[in-house]
Amino acid sequence: MIGRLNHVAIVVPDLPEAVARYRDALGAEVGPPQDLPEHGVRVVFVTLPNTKVELLEPLGEGSPVEGFLGRNAAGGIHHVCYEVEDLLAARDRLVASGARVLGGGEPKVGAHGKPVLFLHPKDFNGTLIELEQV
């Protein structure tokens, strides 16, 4: 069911500073910042030969990453995103397996313009999983 690793997401306290470190210290290809108010985050994608890194910071009130940053002041790995062919079929299979699908199970459009869903970290070894329809 899950396919390619689409991205690894890192929450950061200072997005411009993190972007500069990836660009200058790590020599990585960084994209422009994208504000995603429907997700409560501002993101920059770092393009790697085989996947992407999503650098993100809270945007606006009630961001879902505020709590994480409060617990991890320097930032940290926040989620991994796997690609799936059929997001709704994946959701139904996961719900049937007893996994918790966040956001009421309704997909939202993610940063790549594709529907995404999130699975509760407690159901997957302490790892927040995002599924993106390809």
Ligand SMILES: CC[C@@H](C(=O)O)C(=O)SCCNC(=O)CCNC(=O)[C@H](O)C(C)(C)COP(=O)(O)OP(=O)(O)OC[C@H]1O[C@@H](n2cnc3c(N)ncnc32)[C@H](O)[C@@H]1OP(=O)(O)O
């Ligand atoms: C850019 C758009 C899109 C894309 O296209 O890529 C995105 O990636 S948007 C990214 C931001 N959006 C989301 O993360 C949505 C899903 N996340 C959530 O709904 C919440 O973050 C959460 C997973 C429900 C956590 O909420 P929070 O308020 O931070 O904490 P809780 O108290 O509810 O946490 C319960 C429990 O889970 C642990 N936890 C929380 N976040 C993580 C995490 N990222 N990885 C691992 N564990 C996590 C938290 O520590 C609590 O554990 P205990 O204290 O042991 O109970």
Ligand SMILES: [Co+2]
């Ligand atoms: Co993501």
